[in-house]
Amino acid sequence: MQIKELRDLTVSAVVLALAFGIALSGGLKAFGQPASLLRVAGMAFAAVSTSFILHELAHRLIARNSGYFAEYAMWPAGLMIALGSSLLGFIFAAPGAVVIRHSPGSAATPEQHRQNIGLISIAGPVTNITLALVFMALDYFNPTLLFFLGARINTWLAIFNLLPFGPLDGAKIFLWSKPAWGAAVAAAGLLYLSQGYLF
Numbered sequence: 444m445q446i447k448e449l450r451d452l453t454v455s456a457v458v459l460a461l462a463f464g465i466a467l468s469g470g471l472k473a474f475g476q477p478a479s480l481l482r483v484a485g486m487a488f489a490a491v492s493t494s495f496i497l498h499e500l501a502h503r504l505i506a507r508n509s510g511y512f513a514e515y516a517m518w519p520a521g522l523m524i525a526l527g528s529s530l531l532g533f534i535f536a537a538p539g540a541v542v543i544r545h546s547p548g549s550a551a552t553p554e555q556h557r558q559n560i561g562l563i564s565i566a567g568p569v570t571n572i573t574l575a576l577v578f579m580a581l582d583y584f585n586p587t588l589l590f591f592l593g594a595r596i597n598t599w600l601a602i603f604n605l606l607p608f609g610p611l612d613g614a615k616i617f618l619w620s621k622p623a624w625g626a627a628v629a630a631a632g633l634l635y636l637s638q639g640y641l642f
Contacts, residue, residue: 561619
């Protein structure tokens with residue numbers, strides 16, 4: 444991993460953790476209880492470190508195994524939007540994405556390319572769904588704020604990224620395979636319903 448990619452992942456994770464900490468603490472009113480905000484933000488950082496980073500690394504791993512160049516790049520404006528929305532008590536996060544390019548000499552047909560992009564895209568939400576289940580199980584046997592936040596943050600990231608719009612994973616998955624997109628949405632939706640409201 445290049446220094447720039449490591450820096451982008453680290454900065455994105457820290458900013459997202461702060462945004463989740465603010466949103467989960469009630470938005471602007473969180474600043475009235477700084478000790479509580481710091482505690483929640485710290486726990487959110489631990490959860491984001493697994494949820495967001497593993498989500499992006501899953502994209503990267505599948506892309507590289509499929510013969511593509513892949514590298515995470517942050518989007519500063521998206522990070523600012525995440526912080527701004529957190530002040531209102533919710534998160535709209537587009538911190539960056541794994542940039543994918545054809546490797547020289549790639550012989551993939553358009554259909555193979557579309558399938559590869561679909562598999563690369565679904566890897567992130569599937570990672571979050573799996574992590575949410577792990578955190579829910581851990582929280583069931585040993586209830587803690589860390590496990591609670593881990594389950595909720597992973598569920599939120601799965602649902603958000605599965606929206607079939609714009610550059611989000613959901614749009615690429617929907618284009619590749621509607622049944623795969625529907626199954627992922629159903630799994631994330633069941634997780635959401637089992638946890639109640641996220642914010």
